[in-house]
Amino acid sequence: MSSSEAPGRGPGRGRSPGIGRPGRRGVLAAVAGAFVAGCGYAPALAPGRPAAALAGAVRADDPADRRALAFVQRLEERLGRPGAGAYRLAYTIETLPQGRGITPEGTTTRIHLTGSVAFALSAPGAGAPLRSGREESFTAYSTTATAVATLVAEEAAEARLMHLLADRVVARLLAWGGPA
Numbered sequence: 001m002s003s004s005e006a007p008g009r010g011p012g013r014g015r016s017p018g019i020g021r022p023g024r025r026g027v028l029a030a031v032a033g034a035f036v037a038g039c040g041y042a043p044a045l046a047p048g049r050p051a052a053a054l055a056g057a058v059r060a061d062d063p064a065d066r067r068a069l070a071f072v073q074r075l076e077e078r079l080g081r082p083g084a085g086a087y088r089l090a091y092t093i094e095t096l097p098q099g100r101g102i103t104p105e106g107t108t109t110r111i112h113l114t115g116s117v118a119f120a121l122s123a124p125g126a127g128a129p130l131r132s133g134r135e136e137s138f139t140a141y142s143t144t145a146t147a148v149a150t151l152v153a154e155e156a157a158e159a160r161l162m163h164l165l166a167d168r169v170v171a172r173l174l175a176w177g178g179p180a
Contacts (some may be wrong), residue, residue, distance in 0.1 A: 007062070009125075024130060032043070039109075041068075044063075051056065054079055054087070054173055054174070055079060055080050055081065056080035056081060056082060056083055056086075057081035057082060057083065057085065057086045057087055057090065058075065058077050058079050058082055058086060058087050058089050058173070059086035059087065060072045060076075060089040060091060061088070061089065061091060063091050065070050067093055067095065067158055067160075067162055068091075068093055068160035069090055069159075070158070070163065070166075071091070071093060071162040071166050072166075074091070074162060074163045074166035074167065075169065075170065076166065077164045078166065078170045079170060079173075083110075085124050086120065086124070087121050087122070087123055087124065087130070088122045088123075088124070088171075089119060090119065090120045090122070090129075091117050091119040091120075091169075092117065092118045092160070093115065093116070093117050093165070094115065094116050094117075095113060095114065095115040095158070095161065096113070096114050096144050097111050097112070097113050097117070098111070098112045098113075098114070099112075100112045101113060101142075107143075108143055109142060109143055110140055110141070110142050110143065111140060111141055111142075111143060111154070112140045113138060113139050113140060113141070113158065113161055114136065114138040114163055115137060115138065115144070115161045115164075116134060116135065116136040116137075116165070117134070117135050117165045117168075117169060118133075118134045119132060119134070119135070119169050121173065131172070131173065133169075133172055134167055135165055135168035136165075137161060137164040137165055137174065138156045138161070139161045139164065141153040141154055141156065141157035150179070172178060
């Protein structure tokens with residue numbers, strides 16, 4: 001048996017699907033690509049699309065703490081840094097840690113962190129919001145024997161949660177399509 005043959009398989013059956021012939025994944029990727037191209041898919045923030053007016057035009061309120069900073073940074077990653085005359089995004093973030101995974105001794109080994117963000121998007125100088133809503137998500141982290149490791153895990157979980165919430169707000173704004 002040659003080194004390219006797998007035990008218990010015939011000649012040529014040990015090859016990876018990408019060598020010599022397309023595998024199922026390659027065929028599926030080609031079909032999916034053709035389908036997406038044929039249905040007129042275009043990125044929401046592409047020039048000429050309704051949501052393109054939001055690209056680089058949404059300025060979130062200044063962050064007051066570490067959580068809000070992570071939230072605003074993720075918004076800017078997704079929508080771009082705001083320029084002059086940007087829409088104002090007011091937001092309020094709330095989080096609630098809940099102990100899970102409690103040992104017989106009463107020690108909490110896992111924390112479930114839920115969060116929500118209420119938001120309102122307003123035009124420059126306008127009083128009434130163009131869009132508003134509330135998004136929720138959750139994440140979790142494990143506590144460990146050391147306080148430092150637990151603190152690092154908590155901060156990472158908060159950052160993940162803020163990214164999830166920001167992504168949900170951006171998705172809601174992009175689904176709206178931007179101002180007419």
